[in-house]
Amino acid sequence: MKHFIIIGPPGAGKGTQAKLIVEKHNLRHISTGDLLRAEIKADTKLGRKIKAIIDDGNLVPDEMVLKMIKSVITKNPHVSGFIFDGFPRTTIQASDFDSHLKSLGMDVNGVISIIISDDIVKDRIHHRAMIEDRKDDMNDEIIQNRIATYHAKTEPLIDYYKNQGKYHEIDGNGTIEEIFTTISTLIERLSK
Ligand code: AMP
Numbered sequence: 001m002k003h004f005i006i007i008g009p010p011g012a013g014k015g016t017q018a019k020l021i022v023e024k025h026n027l028r029h030i031s032t033g034d035l036l037r038a039e040i041k042a043d044t045k046l047g048r049k050i051k052a053i054i055d056d057g058n059l060v061p062d063e064m065v066l067k068m069i070k071s072v073i074t075k076n077p078h079v080s081g082f083i084f085d086g087f088p089r090t091t092i093q094a095s096d097f098d099s100h101l102k103s104l105g106m107d108v109n110g111v112i113s114i115i116i117s118d119d120i121v122k123d124r125i126h127h128r129a130m131i132e133d134r135k136d137d138m139n140d141e142i143i144q145n146r147i148a149t150y151h152a153k154t155e156p157l158i159d160y161y162k163n164q165g166k167y168h169e170i171d172g173n174g175t176i177e178e179i180f181t182t183i184s185t186l187i188e189r190l191s192k
Contacts, residue, residue: 111161
C-alpha cells in the first residue's frame with residue numbers, strides 16, 4: 001500500500017491536485033480539513049469545538065487528527081494507497097504517523113511539497129472564499145494566522161522528510177494542469 005503526502009501553505013492547491021491524482025493513480029484521497037468540516041457539519045459537541053478552532057485559523061490538536069487518520073486507514077484495508085492532503089501538519093503528527101505505519105509494516109513513499117509565495121497564496125484564498133463558503137477564507141487576519149501557522153508548525157516537516165530522503169518540491173506557480181503533470185510524473189517514479 002502506497003502513502004503519498006502533499007504539503008503546502010493554505011491555498012497552494014493541495015486539494016485540487018489531490019483530487020486529480022486520485023483519479024489517475026487509483027489512490028484514496030484523505031483530507032483532514034474535509035474530515036474536520038464533516039464533523040462540524042454533523043453539529044456534534046466535538047464538531048462545535050473543532051469549528052471554533054478552524055474559524056480562528058488555528059490547528060486542531062494533534063491527537064484528534066491522528067485518531068481520525070488512523071481510523072480511516074483501518075477502515076480502508078483494501079485500497080492500493082492513500083494521498084494525504086493537509087496531513088501531517090506538525091512534526092508530532094509526522095513522527096506518530098511514521099510509527100503507526102511502521103507498526104503496520106508500511107512506510108511513507110513520498111512527500112510532495114508545493115512551493116508558492118505568501119502573496120499568491122493570499123490572492124488564491126480570496127478567490128476561493130468567493131467559491132466555497134469557508135469562514136476561515138474570508139478574514140484577512142485569520143488567513144494571515146493560517147499562513148504564519150504553516151511557516152511555524154508545518155514547514156519544519158521539510159527538514160523532517162528531507163532527512164528521510166522522501167522530500168520533493170514542486171513549483172506551485174504554474175497552471176493546475178502543469179503542476180498536475182509534474183506531480184503525476186513524480187508519483188509514477190515513486191510508485192516503482
Ligand atoms: P485545510 O482544508 O487543509 O485548509 O484545513 C482547514 C483547517 O482544518 C486548518 O486551518 C486547521 O484548522 C484544520 N486542520 C486540517 N488539517 C489539520 C491537521 N493535520 N492538523 C491540525 N489541524 C488541521
